[in-house]
Amino acid sequence: MFKRLFNISIYVFVILVPILPLKIKLGFLPLSADFIIASILIFFGLCYLLFEGGLKELYNLKDKGLRKLNLFIGLFVFLNIISFFIAPNKGAAISESLRFFEYVFLFYFIVLLADKRTIKRAFMLFFASMVVAALYGVIQFIFGLSPYTVNRNIRLNSTFVNPNYWGAAVNIVIFYPIVDMIKERKIKIYNVLFLALFIFNLLFSLNRSSWLAFLLGLFVILLIENKKFIAILPAFILPLIAHPFTRKRFITLLSIEKITKDARFKLWKTAYLMFKEHFVLGVGHGNYRYFYDDYIKRFPELFVRKDLWSPHNSFLKMFAEMGIFGGLNFMFIYIMLFYLVIVVYNKTREYKVIALSLIGFWVSYLFQNNFNNLMFIPQLNVFAWLLTALLYKAYVLEAEEEF
Template sequence: MQARQPFTYYAVLAALFLIPLVPYKTYLGPLPLSAEVVLIPLITVAALADYSKRRIKLNDFPFTPIAIAFAAFFVIAVISLVKAASLAPAIMELARYLSYVVLFFIVVKVQFTREQYRRFAQSFGLSALIVGAYGIVQYIFGISLNTAGLYALKEAKGRVDSTLVNPNYYASFVNLLIPAFLLLAVVYWREKKAQLLTFAVYAMYVINLILTYTRAAWVAMLGGLALVVLLMPKTFIKNAVRPHMLLSFMVLLTIVYFMPDVQSRTYSAVYAMEKIVSKHLPGGIADRLAGGNGDEGGGFLDDEADGDETAEDEATTNRAVVSRVTLWKTGWVMMKENPVIGVGIGNYLVRYKEYVTKYPELDIGHDQYSVHNSYLKVGAETGFLGLIAFVAIYIVYYAYLFRLYRASTDRLCKLITVALIAGSATFLVQNLSNNLIFIPQLNTIFWLISGLAMAFVHEAAARPSQPQA
């Protein structure tokens, strides 16, 4: 390790530690000021200075395909400005987008050493550990718990958001981490003590996720677990069925099962999904869970609520589903009426009142309200062409990941790739019900971690094999 590290290394190290930890945001006039707003320009300036002084080199990561995808969406977004009713939010949206692109380009192309990557992992790991521990402390002591969206919950004190401002954002952050810690515990470590310690950290994040009471995140977590098993079936299952690991899973499942409102919230999640998929699905899963269709008994929720309470919960969940679907319909209508270049990047909220006034059936009682779907937001603001270009970014992103997955022979590299595939999938799925891609703190973490992980795995292919832990 060199005696004097490049400025870029220290700037990235600071970003990995501070961005998850620091939710503080203020404004200097119209300009926002937050950790990522300070640190992304700092990383950019450091990289330019280091490159000009030859303190850093670029690797041979094939950046061109995703650069084309990034550029295509940017061009369409700029063209959409001709339809923008307000330029201020449009310019801010474009600036944020460019900041993510520049950040990803730097961390995926700068040639860091293996020791520097190890320090990056330690910095982010420590930050994530503090965030997770604070989430548990927050719930135990009732510190600034979020009380929004607590319908159908009777026992929970509130929803945990830790340092990520909103429970939905925090749930997505935790879901990014969960596959990595699960794979470290089950697949990577060989010593029982290291496995159990890492599994305890994994369990802490699972408990945090439950305490956000974000139903979409619970479903996404199960999907991420399924991806992990599908991508590493023999290795994962062989290690997971060892006695101490089986016991660990059983203990965690027992704890989760008896946590406040887990059973009723699970029922509510299944019921909500059924209502979204089909309004006329007879004998559905949720009905069977509750012993529905007038049957006596039979549902594992029968002990949790009587018929009147269940009917009340279903009515509340129905209202929530109707509101969410109405928001999606608003985004869809906006996109259909502006199919080529949308209403202008960043202008969904600006035009929201106009559309709910024009179509009263879309009005849910607010002058402005998020569409709660990142893809519909993009489509409404930049049209179908913009949506296609935007989705293409993530298609190319996954093409990289699966290429790295197939090329990885090192156990650690394979683990990192699978964790990133599963964690990213949870992030993209949760964007179907939230605008997480447009949350700067969260999206910065996504592209920062993705770029570093992809570069590490790519560069590892050119290095001699390292001894495994």
């Protein structure tokens, strides 16, 4: 019974989380669609392990592909405990820790318990949910429903918190129709329609880092699959220059003067100074925001239009909050998740298309986290963990069948 409820919870998760931007806090406890459903999912998984003889599944954690990830996560737990004691705001430290361990537990329970049928359905349902979100993005554009604009030009955010996050979310799925057509060596109408829908949403998110991340991810995919296909890369730049405003936004990426005057440079410098002054242990997990006011008072030239800004860089945020060891450890965790996808791509026969699509996503995601705090946006970051877990478990099951 609990195994079935666990599977149903996965389906509910991948359907609702992309289209339900619920985000509230009860004290220091973060409450959002992903946190609530993930908690239910983990509960059912735990009940299955304890009451339905599922403890035998724990052997999956000994998989050699997971050993390095296990090591880095274990080390992060240790560093997180230290960070809690030095953090001035304990509630913020607890909140950030709960978020991170939501991803960890979700990842491991999927690796432990997901079966082949559940995995295939979960991928399909997630893609369908993202298509629904993208269709809503088109509706936003037609009826002007988005609250975000740049110079009176609407920016799509669809069902995500803001356009930056939505642009990054589109990059999770946009590579699939491209890879499918490359692998099949044929153009399929439904793939063309999906690709057009996702490109439209990516384009009118007006998020330049998402554009660059997409082009970089696509370049890596083409390099891996067939270097000759790199010749088609310029075709994906054409939509960026077709619309007058997107063309203007794209051209700013080529201006060194405008780049160096971007507010992000001030935000990055603020985070760097915080890291520099708290080099070993940082200011405490989740405590960046509680030190920010002090830094812009001490360095008024770093002030950016409002009293609180995130660093707009996930890695700098973690170096500032957890110091050199915590920051490096955090980076290695995400590198190892990416590495698992590469392992699957090199060894799988059945999941080549999904694996290569996720390689494109991981390249774009790691790149874009240098410009946005995407790893701290639960509605988005949770799928970096969940989809990687589903893919890796699919590969493990495939290997067992062949054996």
